[in-house]
Amino acid sequence: MTQVVLTDRLLRSWLRCKRRAWLDRHGDPEARRWTAHRSLALSDQLASFQSLLAQKPGHGEAACAAAAPGVVGLRLQGEGPAGLQLQAHPSLLERLPGPSRWGDHAYRPVLGRQGRNLTREHRLLLALWGRLLAEYQRAPVPQALVVAGSGRNLQRDTLSLSAGLQHQLDDALVRLAETMESPEPPPLVADRKKCVLCSWRGKCDQEAAAEGHLSEVSGIGGKRREMLLGLGITNLKELAAADPAWLGEALAVHGEQHRHNAAVLVAQARVQAQGRPERLEPEPPAAEGAGGLDPLPELRHCPGVLLYDIESDPDARDDFLHGFVIVPRGADGAWPAGPVPAQGSWRYQPLLALYDHGEALLWQRLRRLLGRYPAWPLLHYGETESIALLRLARRQGAGEAELTALRQRLVDVHARVRRHWRLPVNSYGLKAVASWLGFRWSQSGVDGARCLLWWRQWRRDGGGQRLQRIFTYNRDDNLATWAVVRWLLDGPG
Ligand code: SF4
CATH class of the missing domain: 3.30.420.10 (Ribonuclease H-like superfamily/Ribonuclease H)
Structure with a gap:
């Protein structure tokens, strides 16, 4: 396999799910489905950028040379650890005072944040942009800017692009390269809640259903799946066949609440394996109107x-x-x-x-x-x-x-x-x-x-x-x- 150029988009995908990055590069594009999440993220980011800048950003190298306050459309390249080829397109660069190859101004990368907190994905992406930008402008990039919201609610946070963060980036890039060189796609992500946002969801759902992946059982997230795998239960059928009392005892080491949940999980897996609904004995009414055998x-x-x-x-x-x-x-x-x-x-x-x-x-x-x-x-x-x-x-x-x-x-x-x-x-x-x-x-x-x-x-x-x-x-x-x-x-x- 020829060496894959590691892009910021691949890194972002990999930080969300290793399989996703592999599919982005090696998967069948026909199996990919458009999702609105990326468009939503981009529209949020655009609103933040418009609030940050007084005027429309300039484009590419010419805008950098002309000291535009904001620049988009710059393609950065460079070499990473172990000679890895890197490429990135920062969403936005913001001008700052300071020497660079363009004179007495330099730039720092800006990212529009979705969600309430700064995540590892944001940090490593900015670290990559900062590293490649420093080479490009021949001036250090000690900080990046993270923006969220818009108008009067625009939030700005600076992120220090420390040596520690650069080490983390190196480590992630080496592991990303290993993932990309694998002949087979990595397994489905442990916590499949993440799949809601992913364009490969249809393909992965099909695979999960076909192999009876434990995440297919309603009520099983990443942590419970790990516990079950630790007990040698690897798929839906095995869970459906498990003895609830034994499972309850075995799971109780992780907390008493798992003892009761074990019977519920086994019953759920059994219903899914058989494909037939099962009527429950409702517990005594907890609230007026909700009790009895009549559901409505x-x-x-x-x-x-x-x-x-x-x-x-x-x-x-x-x-x-x-x-x-x-x-x-x-x-x-x-x-x-x-x-x-x-x-x-x-x-x-x-x-x-x-x-x-x-x-x-x-x-x-x-x-x-x-x-x-x-x-x-x-x-x-x-x-x-x-x-x-x-x-x-x-x-x-x-x-x-x-x-x-x-x-x-x-x-x-x-x-x-x-x-x-x-x-x-x-x-x-x-x-x-x-x-x-x-x-x-x-x-x-x-x-x-x-x-x-x-x-x-x-x-x-x-x-x-x-x-x-x-x-x-x-x-x-x-x-x-x-x-x-x-x-x-x-x-x-
Ligand atoms: S659908 Fe889920 S498991 Fe599949 S690539 Fe996307 S995030 Fe990973």
């Missing part, structure tokens, strides 16, 4: 239900869309048949939360809508909606009686599924559960990140089609919730 007692006598789903921008802590589907009970008292109503036959009501309109107006509109259907439960999947709605109501001055009434109307379908059923799914999230029931989203390949990207694009540039797509995605999530509700009402067919 609230639906026995109500005239209809409101399906409810929120779309959010988690970084901005902005719940930008509250979407409802209004499902009336039939004249004969029966719930509509089939998991999905004919397109458009139920009313979909989106309520957009626009900054300019203020939260008070949103709360008024929500109250008006809920007031039109006073005895109709609000069905949602996961706790996000109930937390967000109750917090919003509290902020807007709702009294205790109103909050209690609201709390009683909110029914978390996810919690009811977990309480009453063990399902042959690798996750109890809405996408996995509704898909297992045969529900199909009308827009393929769309997820929350894609929806968020449309939202940000719509806010910046407008476009009725984008908004329509957001509404369709939100409506579909509500209909997926209904598919789960129907199954809970009917039981396995």
Whole structure:
């Protein structure tokens, strides 16, 4: 194998997952899927850079020579440890006073940070940029800049590019080169939560399912997988066949809580291996309305239900869309048949939360809508909606009686599924559960990140089609919730 040029993008991938870097270089590009996460990260970074610089950055070497305050598009090259070939494209360079080959100004690299903390990935990437930039400008780069947020909320942190950090970089580059030279891809990452953001997810999901990877068992993350591997349990089938009492005893050395979890994990693996759902004996009611054998007692006598789903921008802590589907009970008292109503036959009501309109107006509109259907439960999947709605109501001055009434109307379908059923799914999230029931989203390949990207694009540039797509995605999530509700009402067919 010829020596691979190690780029900053490969390093970034490798720091997230070794397999990802290997696939980036050697994988079949056809198996790669576009994800919205990178576009979201780039749009965040662009907003930070625009807030940092008073004018548009210049481009390449000419801009450096002309002392532009900000420079993009510079390709840096150099040699790393053991003669490794390195290449990088820093996102942005910021001008500073100080001598360099261009005269009395030099540059330092700038990175837009996603998330709240500076990570090893940020540090090593900046160390690489700093090292190659120092060679290029023939002047040291003692510090880098990390920015996050935008406008008045722009945060700036300087990072010292110390000798210790450069040692860590050398070590990472040598190991990255070893990964790239391997003829086989490295194993799936231990903690598969990271896979949500990765463009190789489809390929890796298929492989994980085919080999019965332990991460396929709902409830097993990186740490639990390590514990099971330590006991010689290497895949889903072996876990399904394990004796829960023995496993509980063996896992208890890591903490008493694992003793009980062992039986749950074995049962989950068994259900997944057999592909058949299993009804659970619900524990005595913990909360009013949640007990008994009926998973949805609230639906026995109500005239209809409101399906409810929120779309959010988690970084901005902005719940930008509250979407409802209004499902009336039939004249004969029966719930509509089939998991999905004919397109458009139920009313979909989106309520957009626009900054300019203020939260008070949103709360008024929500109250008006809920007031039109006073005895109709609000069905949602996961706790996000109930937390967000109750917090919003509290902020807007709702009294205790109103909050209690609201709390009683909110029914978390996810919690009811977990309480009453063990399902042959690798996750109890809405996408996995509704898909297992045969529900199909009308827009393929769309997820929350894609929806968020449309939202940000719509806010910046407008476009009725984008908004329509957001509404369709939100409506579909509500209909997926209904598919789960129907199954809970009917039981396995
Ligand atoms: S999907 Fe997961 S395991 Fe596969 S390359 Fe991406 S991060 Fe690694």
